[in-house]
Amino acid sequence: MKNLWCWRCKIEVPMLDQEEYKVASKLYRNGFETGKCNMTRKTRFKDLLDYYKDLTGFEETNPNAIMHHRIDLYGAACENCSKPYRTPKASFCAACGNKKKANNCTESLHKEKPKWWQKLLVLNKAGSN
Ligand SMILES: [Zn+2]
Numbered sequence: 001m002k003n004l005w006c007w008r009c010k011i012e013v014p015m016l017d018q019e020e021y022k023v024a025s026k027l028y029r030n031g032f033e034t035g036k037c038n039m040t041r042k043t044r045f046k047d048l049l050d051y052y053k054d055l056t057g058f059e060e061t062n063p064n065a066i067m068h069h070r071i072d073l074y075g076a077a078c079e080n081c082s083k084p085y086r087t088p089k090a091s092f093c094a095a096c097g098n099k100k101k102a103n104n105c106t107e108s109l110h111k112e113k114p115k116w117w118q119k120l121l122v123l124n125k126a127g128s129n
């Protein structure tokens with residue numbers, strides 16, 4: 001468990017690591033399998049909510065929120081502002097714009113140059129108005 005900034009909730013929340021998440025997802029599934037339609041979400045996923053509270057001390061009421069509070073979904077902490085990168089593959093920080101240090105990421109290196117003829121397309125468009 002680690003307190004991390006959640007990009008969806010826009011607050012810092014306790015996020016689960018792999019092992020913790022495994023348990024959480026099992027409880028989540030149990031909620032679906034054993035719950036009844038007339039149960040409130042809170043009753044249905046009580047085990048999950050209790051588990052999360054035991055683990056983190058955070059009283060979450062929305063089981064879906066717990067399922068996206070998972071360290072794996074986000075990138076490492078930004079070197080500049082320490083918020084996590086929005087995804088593990090993000091190339092820059094969405095919070096402060098800090099560029100992630102290049103680590104054998106080939107994607108940005110192979111950005112194609114615009115073709116010479118693409119200029120013509122732009123000119124044509126402008127002229128046709
Ligand atoms: Zn969240």
Ligand SMILES: [Zn+2]
Binds near residue numbers: 083097098
């Ligand atoms: Zn940042």
